[in-house]
Amino acid sequence: MLDCAGPTPSLAQMAEHCGMSPRHFGRLFRLACGLSVTEFAIKRRVEKAKALLGETAMPIKQVAWECGFQTAGAFSSAFRRATGLQPSAYRNARRM
Numbered sequence: 001m002l003d004c005a006g007p008t009p010s011l012a013q014m015a016e017h018c019g020m021s022p023r024h025f026g027r028l029f030r031l032a033c034g035l036s037v038t039e040f041a042i043k044r045r046v047e048k049a050k051a052l053l054g055e056t057a058m059p060i061k062q063v064a065w066e067c068g069f070q071t072a073g074a075f076s077s078a079f080r081r082a083t084g085l086q087p088s089a090y091r092n093a094r095r096m
Contacts, residue, residue, distance in 0.1 A: 003048075008041050008068050045069065046082040053087055054094040060087050 001009045001017060009017075014037065015025035029037050045067040052063045064075030064087075079087050 002041050002044055002068070004068070007070055008038075008045075011037055041068070042078055042082065046079055049075070049079060049087065050083070050090065053091040060091075063087065 001014055011022045011026055015022040018025055020028070026037060029035075029040070033040050035043065049063050049067045052058055052066060053060075056063075058066070060075070061072045064072045067075065069075035069078065076087055079085070079090070083090060085093065
């Protein structure tokens with residue numbers, strides 16, 4: 001569910017898909033992964049974005065959408081928090 005383009009599914013949606021309550025799902029997820037569902041989703045989507053930025057000429061807005069961010073601004077902020085670089089700076093650094 002986290003690898004699909006578009007917005008990140010809610011905790012309730014993922015829990016329902018697994019047949020659990022949201023609270024129980026969140027607790028088990030953190031025990032299994034060491035991260036909250038939100039932290040895991042952002043980390044996973046930033047990794048996908050890094051691959052797309054480094055391997056394609058896809059516009060940054062399209063990368064943002066493909067990685068599940070609703071706006072380029074939200075994508076840019078999350079990417080910068082995770083990597084210390086803006087998406088365009090990351091892409092330029094990969095080209096050198």
